[in-house]
Amino acid sequence: DVKVTQSSRYLVKRTGEKVFLECVQDMDHENMFWYRQDPGLGLRLIYFSYDVKMKEKGDIPEGYSVSREKKERFSLILESASTNQTSMYLCASSKGLAGYNEQFFGPGTRLTVL
Amino acid sequence: KNQVEQSPQSLIILEGKNCTLQCNYTVSPFSNLRWYKQDTGRGPVSLTIMTFSENTKSNGRYTATLDADTKQSSLHITASQLSDSASYICVVSASNDYKLSFGAGTTVTVRA
Numbered sequence: 523d524v525k526v527t528q529s530s531r532y533l534v535k536r537t538g539e540k541v542f543l544e545c546v547q548d549m550d551h552e553n554m555f556w557y558r559q560d561p562g563l564g565l566r567l568i569y570f571s572y573d574v575k576m577k578e579k580g581d582i583p584e585g586y587s588v589s590r591e592k593k594e595r596f597s598l599i600l601e602s603a604s605t606n607q608t609s610m611y612l613c614a615s616s617k618g619l620a621g622y623n624e625q626f627f628g629p630g631t632r633l634t635v636l
Numbered sequence: 637k638n639q640v641e642q643s644p645q646s647l648i649i650l651e652g653k654n655c656t657l658q659c660n661y662t663v664s665p666f667s668n669l670r671w672y673k674q675d676t677g678r679g680p681v682s683l684t685i686m687t688f689s690e691n692t693k694s695n696g697r698y699t700a701t702l703d704a705d706t707k708q709s710s711l712h713i714t715a716s717q718l719s720d721s722a723s724y725i726c727v728v729s730a731s732n733d734y735k736l737s738f739g740a741g742t743t744v745t746v747r748a
Contacts, residue, residue: 526679564640564725564738565680580735612679621667621729621736622687627679 525549526628528613534634541600543631545613551626553619554596556580556588559610559630571596572619603635638663640728642739649716649746657742659709659726667731671700671711674723674741683711683724716746 529544547554553572557565557580567580571590585607589597596615600607610632614625640661649655661669668687672680684693684700686709693700697714713720726739 531677562645562740564740565736566738567735570734614679619734621731621734622685624670624682624685625736627681629677629679 526613526615526626528611528628528631530631531629532632532634534636535600535603536636537604539600539603539635541603541633541635543598543600543611543613543633545596545598545615545628546594547596547613547615547626548594549615549617549626550593551615551617552593553616553623554590555614555616555625556586556596556598557612557614558582559612565612568598603633605635607633608635609633638728638730638733638737640726640737640739642724642726642742644742645740646743646745649744651716651718651746651748653716655713655716655744657711657713657724657726657744659711659728659739661707661709661726661728661737661739663707663728663730663737665731666704666707667729669700669702669709669729670727671698671709672725672727674725676722680725713744716744718746718748720744721746 555570556568569588613628616623674680686702699712723741725741
C-alpha cells in the first residue's frame with residue numbers, strides 16, 4: 523500500500539522561528555511536491571522536486587525553501603515563520619511528472635504561527 | 637490563466653440521498669481531470685480520472701461525467717453514506733504543464 527507520511531500533524535510556532543516540515547514516501551517516486559491548502563482556495567504549489575537535490579519553484583515559493591538529500595525524503599523549510607504562513611501543508615509524490623500520473627498525498631501538517 | 641471553479645461550496649444531505657457536485661474549468665490544452673476525496677484531517681485520495689475521450693466513469697457509488705466541449709465535469713454520489721462526508725476536489729491537468737489546477741473543493745456533510 524502506497525504511503526506518504528509527514529512528520530507532524532499539528533505544529534505551533536512563534537513568529538521568526540525556523541520551521542522544518544518533513545515528508546517521506548515509500549513508493550520510490552521520483553517526484554515530490556509541497557502544497558499549502560487554505561480555506562476557499564485550491565491547493566497551491568510551493569515547490570517540487572523531480573530528483574535528489576533537484577528542485578523547482580512552484581507558484582508561491584516566497585518565504586520557503588526545500589531540501590531533498592534522499593529520494594524518499596523532501597523537507598519544507600520556513601526560514602523565518604510569519605503569521606501569514608499559518609496553513610495546512612500537504613506533501614505529495616508521483617512516479618511521473620505528466621498530469622495523468624496520480625499524486626499521492628500525505629495526511630497534512632496544520633501549522634499555526636503565533 | 638488556468639482556473640477550476642467548483643460549486644456548490646458546501647452542501648448538506650440526508651443519508652441515503654443522492655447529490656451532484658459541479659466543476660467548471662478553463663484549463664487548456666486539456667489533458668485529464670481527477671476528482672479527489674479529502675476526509676477531515678487526511679490528505680486527498682483520487683476517486684476517478686477522466687481523459688478527453690471519456691465522458692463517464694464510475695467508482696462504486698461515485699460517478700463522474702465530463703463534457704470536454706463545455707469544459708464541465710460533475711461528480712454524482714448515489715445513496716450517500718455517513719462516510720461520504722468529506723471535501724471533494726476537482727483537479728485538472730494541462731497537457732503542456734506538469735502543474736495541476738485545483739478547485740477549492742465542495743464540502744459534503746451527510747446527516748443521519
